[in-house]
Amino acid sequence: GVLKAVANVNERIAPKIVGLSAKAQRRIDSIMIDLDGTQNKSNLGANAVLGVSIACARAAASSMKIPLYRYLRNASGIKGADGADSDDKFLIPIPFSNVINGGKHAGSPLKIQEFMIVPTGASSFSEAARMVSETYHALRQKIENRFGRTATNVGDEGGFAPPIQNAEDALNLLESAISECGYSGSIKLAIDSAASEFFLDGKYILDKEYSGEELMDYYLNLAESYPIISFEDPFEQDDFSAFRKFTYKIRAKYGDKVQVVGDDLLVTSIPRLKEGIRRRACTALLLKVNQVGTLSEAFRAAAMAFRHDWNVMVSHRSGETEDSFIADLAVGLGCGQIKLGAPCRGERTSKFNQLIRIEEEIGQEAVYAGSRFAFR
Template identity: 35%
Template structure:
């Protein structure tokens, strides 16, 4: 039975150069493992709290020394020498020790780093791969590898807001991770060439490695994505689909969406679903019609956060409008929070969960979020954050828990660490990629 003999935290930097937390956990049996946690830029209001120092003279207040001190202090005091039979025992102890609804006392970054490091140390002690340990945690056999959804174009908070929506992603349909990445490479560099010549800009990249040219409209960005697939000698909708991360909460204000697209319900907007700036922001039903028009016009198989996180009354209408053609994926809307997922399943709001472990703060709570989603018949996309580290535990988690994985683009080492781990797991297991879309 695992007994923690050593727990040490340190402040490290994420892919944006901002501080985050890493923890090393040592067990009495000799197993030692470390884990680091990511941080998000596009965060939901219901997310667990990342504890930051607030000192403007150091990292603009984003330092994590308080979170590190909480691991080395009260958390270490509570767990060192404790007999912890499983992950639930540790995570429950940490949740109780914090005692707040959003982990604001100790910090979700501190708590999650301990939760992950313990899991990795337990896997090492059991002498099993981390993905197998994660699968055993939820009592599920390993059957498939997750299908990648890979960032191509970025806007919103990931790219300085040059277009309102956050990400346009590629969904390669190949049967292996290896071929999915090769197809994505072809499309990405076709897009880099296309946008460089079309917009006379360098191929600038956003937080998650996606391209970020100055599109005149969202419709232009989607059109360029389709053209890039064709330039890579692949067929849009057959070889490669498209996914959207709309992140609508970031342009939602007092009941209206400032998406910069004409309302299709008005004569002014008829036939101009992406290319004509709206004179006025649109209401929720107008936003649904805009998204419906995109799904009809382009090979879109997944739409994330098409409505704002508190626009609860209209999510069922969104699902009715696009749910037969596309996943209706909740990120900020759900925040990997079991309470919100129960409300969404009861209300018929979604068909998929974007699972981000640091939104909730422990592996145990994230496993419960996953269980609720799967019990409702939803798909689960295990997701990275915009501020990532070189740690690759996310790939193992997605293999064990996910139908899809969302890491970012095929550039930047913090993203490639996860893709390379997927390639390694594919070679080890020979598992097929999940059959989706189609």
């Protein structure tokens, strides 16, 4: 638990790093990696290791009197990966906002875990946040009108969890809310299936049973019928072959206009990322810093993905806090995409608010990423 993590920081990590410069990010992270000695930080615990890694980054930025996002860009060494016009520009990410929750994030019959709205057509992050918020509230009213007020209860990530059965119901609700707000064409859609959660005995159990091939065709039909620009974890987390085949079909039909994102498939693990790249299983990495354990390892994973022309999406977790670090990280890495949850619940809105503050602080140096991707 937390008390054990605190004890590990004070009793095991501190004696090894006290006295070092907070600016020595990679050295400090390396010391903790060696001290832990496991692949998944199970000895010291990711809570302890990542907490120290992030604390060092914050301390270093403070001592240098520069914003955290600027320090992270310098520390990562991933300059130019953001596609901004120059090193003086900062790419402000497109928010992928999970507004309908299903699967293990909610108590509804909907098996697919997340349905996201993506304001690619905004001119700034502040406008993107407004578009997301307006659509979210329009969606709430539509759900209440159709299912009653109790259906507007929210799931783990702040999205609604209405009693709907399938993806089409969710996507139709989103399309209707987007249209009502006047954002058709400016807000796209994204899906995180978390397919391992409904995979059983070689079959995918949604509103009916699907084989891997049938599920692939189902996704392709959804892409044909709705403006979906991102499919995350469409298949069971160890099925690299299904990911590869689906990615090939998506790229053949849509090119760079639709991405396939690996989360459970890759778990921000360098070995699994290498395997995913080798097998061309995806076109994007979901980057969760608490999975990899230190900032240096997160930097390495992002750099590897960029080198192979993958997209990178910095992500929150279903269990979150009000800490807004990932907002600075997304700007610092220049990845142009961030998964935030709905504009609801303090642990979700804190990231929106931090990105609005960063964009305002940067001013003319800020470039909203909406126009930087070739999404359809």
